[in-house]
Amino acid sequence: MNVKENKSKSVDPQTERYERGWEQLKKIDGEAGERVIQSLQEVAPDLGRYVIEFAFGDIYSREGLSLQQRQLVTLSSLTTQGGCEPQLTVHLNAALNVGLSTREIVEAIMHCAPYTGFPRVLNAIQTAKRVFEERNLV
Template identity: 35%
Template sequence: MSGARTNRRQEAMALLERLEPEAPGRVADNLDDFHPQALETLLGFAFADVVSREGIDLKTREMLTVAMLGAMGNAPGQLEFHLRAAMNTGVTREEIVEIVLQIAVYAGIPAAMNAMSAAKAAFRAREGA
C-alpha cells in the first residue's frame, strides 16, 4: 500500500469521525471485512476526494446528501446515518423536516414517507445520546 493511499484512508476516516464519532471503527471493520481496499476505494473517493472539497461547507453537503438519499429511496441505512451526521454538523430538526417535505415535492410521497421514517429513527437516536 502506498503512502498516498494510506493518507487517503486516514483523510476519509477523519472526515467520517467528524460526521459521527462512533462510525469509523464500525465502518472500517465492515469494509475491511469485505475487501482490504474497499475503504480506500469507496470512502477515499467519497470523503477524501469529494466531500472534503472546500467549495461547499460540510453542513450544506450533509443537507444535500440527505435530500439525495431521501429522493433515491433505496438506501435507508445510509440515509439514517447521514441524517445523524447532518445533525452532528449543525442541521436542525426543523431543517430536516423541510428537506423531507421538499423530497415529497420532487421525488414523491413514498420517498418522503421513507425519509420521514429514517428521520424519526435519527431523531430518536439523537435524543437517546
C-alpha cells in the same frame, strides 16, 4: 540534500488521501462511520478504503460547500433514491453531528416530495423520526 533523501521524505498521495478521508469520516459520522467501515473489513475491505479515500478524502474534503450543505445534499440524494434507509440513518446522524437542526433536516426531506414523490419522502421521514427518537430529540 540528495535525491535519495528527498524521496524518503515525500508523502505517498494515497496515504495522504486515506488519512484526510479518515479524519473527515470521524468528524462527520463519528462512531457510526467507523462501524460502517469495520463492517466491510471481512467481506469487502477495498470498498471501505474507497469510501474513505474517495467519498471523504476527495469529495467531502473539497472547498466550496460547508459540511452542513454537503449533508443536506446527501440527505436529499438518499431520499430521492429510495431504499437507502441504512445509509440515510448514518447521514441523518452525520447531519446532526455537523450542526443541522431537526427542523432543517425535516424541511430538506420534505422539499424532495414534489421531485421524488410521497412514498420515498415518507420513508425518509420515518427514518429521521427513528434517529431523532434514538437521540432524544423528539
